[in-house]
Amino acid sequence: MGSTVHHIALVVRDLDEALAFYRDVLGLEMIERREVAEEGVEIAFLSAGESMIELLRPLSDEGGVARFLDKRGEGLHHICLAVDDVEVAVERLRAAGAQVLNEEPRVNDHGVRYVFVHPKSAHGVLLELYERT
Amino acid sequence: MGSTVHHIALVVRDLDEALAFYRDVLGLEMIERREVAEEGVEIAFLSAGESMIELLRPLSDEGGVARFLDKRGEGLHHICLAVDDVEVAVERLRAAGAQVLNEEPRVNDHGVRYVFVHPKSAHGVLLELYERT
Numbered sequence: 079m080g081s082t083v084h085h086i087a088l089v090v091r092d093l094d095e096a097l098a099f100y101r102d103v104l105g106l107e108m109i110e111r112r113e114v115a116e117e118g119v120e121i122a123f124l125s126a127g128e129s130m131i132e133l134l135r136p137l138s139d140e141g142g143v144a145r146f147l148d149k150r151g152e153g154l155h156h157i158c159l160a161v162d163d164v165e166v167a168v169e170r171l172r173a174a175g176a177q178v179l180n181e182e183p184r185v186n187d188h189g190v191r192y193v194f195v196h197p198k199s200a201h202g203v204l205l206e207l208y209e210r211t
Numbered sequence: 212m213g214s215t216v217h218h219i220a221l222v223v224r225d226l227d228e229a230l231a232f233y234r235d236v237l238g239l240e241m242i243e244r245r246e247v248a249e250e251g252v253e254i255a256f257l258s259a260g261e262s263m264i265e266l267l268r269p270l271s272d273e274g275g276v277a278r279f280l281d282k283r284g285e286g287l288h289h290i291c292l293a294v295d296d297v298e299v300a301v302e303r304l305r306a307a308g309a310q311v312l313n314e315e316p317r318v319n320d321h322g323v324r325y326v327f328v329h330p331k332s333a334h335g336v337l338l339e340l341y342e343r344t
Contacts, residue, residue, distance in 0.1 A: 081239060082260030083216055086290055090334045099333060103307040104292070104300075106214060126292060127215030128261050153335030154287040157219055159237070159259060167237075174236045200232060201223045202286030 084160040084208045085123065087132040089147050093120055096133045100124055106131060119143050156194075158206035164191045167207050171195060183209070217293040217341045218256065218263040222280050226253055226268045233257055233264060252276050289327075291339035297324045300340050304328060316342070 090096035093111070101108050106124035113120045118141040124131040134155060136144035146155060161167045164183050171178050176199035183191040188211075195205040223229035226244070234241050239257035246253045251274035257264040267288060269277035279288060294300045297316050304311050309332035316324040321344075328338040 080258065080260065081237065083219065083262040086216065086219060088334060088336055096334050099307070099309070103303055103309065104214065105303070125213065127213065129216040151335055153330065154290070157287070170236055170238070174232070176232070176236065197286065201221060201229050202284055203221055 079162065079210075081159045081161050082210075083129040084158040084206075085130040085132045086157050087134055087155045087206075088153065089134050089136075089143055089150075089155045090152050091135065091147065093122055093133055093135045096135075097122060100131060100133065113137065117141070117143075156204035156206055158192075158208055160208045160210045162210055164193060164207055164209040168193055171199070176200070212295065212343075214292045214294050215343075216262040217291040217339075218265045219290050220265040220267055220288045220339075221286065222267050222269075222276055222283075222288045223285050224268065224280065226255055226266055229266045229268075230255060233266065239264060246270065250274070250276075289337035289339055291325075291341055293341045293343045295343055297326060297340055297342040301326055304332070309333070 097108065100106050101124060106126055109123045109125050109130065111122040118137050120135045120137060122133045134143050136147060138144060168178050177196035179194040179196055183193050185191055190211055191209040193207050195207065197204045230241065233239050234257060239259055242256045242258050242263065244255040251270050253268045253270060255266045267276050269280060271277060301311050310329035312327040312329055316326050318324055323344055324342040326340050328340065330337045
C-alpha cells in the first residue's frame with residue numbers, strides 16, 4: 079500500500095495544558111503518555127483516525143526539542159509517514175541526493191524501524207519515515 | 212466517528228521542485244493541482260492514506276502565505292482535521308475560550324464547511340477544521 083500519515087508531532091510547553099485543548103476540547107482520544115528519558119522528552123499520543131497527534135514536551139533545557147521551543151515557540155515540529163519498506167525509501171532518498179539523518183534505520187521501543195530526513199531536503203519539513211509493521 | 216487528519220499543509224517556494232521530492236521521490240500520488248487566485252496561491256494535493264499533503268505556493272509577494280514564507284521560510288503551515296459537525300466543534304472551542312478565526316464557517320469550492328483556529332489557542336498550530344461530507 080502507499081504511504082500514510084503515521085503521526086504529526088507538536089512541541090508544547092505544558093503537556094497538561096495541551097491535553098486540555100487537544101483531548102478535552104477537540105475530543106481526540108489519548109492513547110499513551112510517558113516520559114522518554116533518553117530523548118529528554120515527555121510524550122503523549124492522541125488518536126486521529128489512522129494517524130496520531132504526538133505532543134512533545136522537553137524534560138529539561140537541553141536537547142533538540144528544548145532548543146526548538148526556545149527558538150520557535152510551541153508549534154508543529156515534524157511529520158511522520160508510514161512506508162512499506164524503510165530501506166527502499168532510504169535508497170530512493172539517497173539516490174535523489176536527500177540527506178537522511180541516520181546512517182542505518184533506528185529501532186524504537188515497539189520494534190519499528192525509522193529514519194529522519196533533514197528539513198533542507200524536504201522543503202523545510204523535518205520528516206520521519208516509519209516502516210509499517 | 213472521531214476526528215481524522217484531513218490534510219497537512221506545507222508552504223513551498225517552487226511547486227515543481229516540491230513535487231519532484233514529495234511526488235517523485237517519496238512516491239505520493241498527486242490528486243489535484245490548481246491556482247486559487249482569490250487566495251493568491253497555487254496548490255497541489257498529494258494522497259497519503261486517508262489524509263493528504265497540501266503544497267502551497269504564493270502567487271505574489273502579498274498575502275498570508277507569502278508573509279509566512281518571507282518570515283519563516285519553507286515548512287509546515289497548518290493542519291486540518293475532519294470533524295463530524297463543524298458547528299458543534301466551534302461551540303466547544305468558543306466555550307473553552309479558543310479563538311475561532313471565522314465568525315461563521317466558510318464554504319469551499321467542494322461545498323465543505325470549514326473554520327480556522329488561531330495558533331495562540333492551539334499551542335502554536337494553525338488549525339483548520341473541515342466538516343466531513
